[in-house]
Amino acid sequence: MGFMGFGMQKWIYTMRPRKPFSMQRKGSFTAVPSKSRKFKLQPSENKGSCNLAIVLLIIFSLLIGLMIPKWSAYENKRINAEIEFRESRNNTAFNFLIKSGKNRLSSGKIHGAYSEFTLALNLKPNNRELNSLLLETLEILCFDYNTHCDELEELDFN
Numbered sequence: 001m002g003f004m005g006f007g008m009q010k011w012i013y014t015m016r017p018r019k020p021f022s023m024q025r026k027g028s029f030t031a032v033p034s035k036s037r038k039f040k041l042q043p044s045e046n047k048g049s050c051n052l053a054i055v056l057l058i059i060f061s062l063l064i065g066l067m068i069p070k071w072s073a074y075e076n077k078r079i080n081a082e083i084e085f086r087e088s089r090n091n092t093a094f095n096f097l098i099k100s101g102k103n104r105l106s107s108g109k110i111h112g113a114y115s116e117f118t119l120a121l122n123l124k125p126n127n128r129e130l131n132s133l134l135l136e137t138l139e140i141l142c143f144d145y146n147t148h149c150d151e152l153e154e155l156d157f158n
Contacts, residue, residue, distance in 0.1 A: 094123045
């Protein structure tokens with residue numbers, strides 16, 4: 001049984017339950033006349049849409065072709081700016097580490113100076129001043145404190 005509200009039609013909520021194994025009742029409706037049509041395959045007469053699609057494809061490819069050089073130039077400028085920014089940050093950090101390491105070395109904080117110089121070595125491994133300061137620090141650590149002698153031997157051979 002259905003509820004009378006929510007747009008239900010009267011024939012739905014007045015229906016009685018059907019008997020078991022009987023045919024299902026259908027509601028009252030008007031039959032739609034059926035028309036049979038036969039379709040055959042034939043070429044389309046609308047030829048303008050194909051030409052339009054080709055024209056749009058050509059215009060789109062030309063626009064993309066014109067935009068690629070501008071995009072690559074923009075990307076090159078952006079990448080170069082990122083590289084310059086990283087190099088300037090690395091130079092600033094390197095100079096700070098060298099200055100801090102020299103101050104610690106002069107004040108007798110040899111272990112702190114060694115840590116500063118090893119951090120600076122990660123930024124610029126081929127710096128002559130840094131290599132000489134690191135060698136000096138390792139000599140002090142090895143001979144006075146008996147530590148880091150293995151690193152001193154590795155530096156002497158390289």
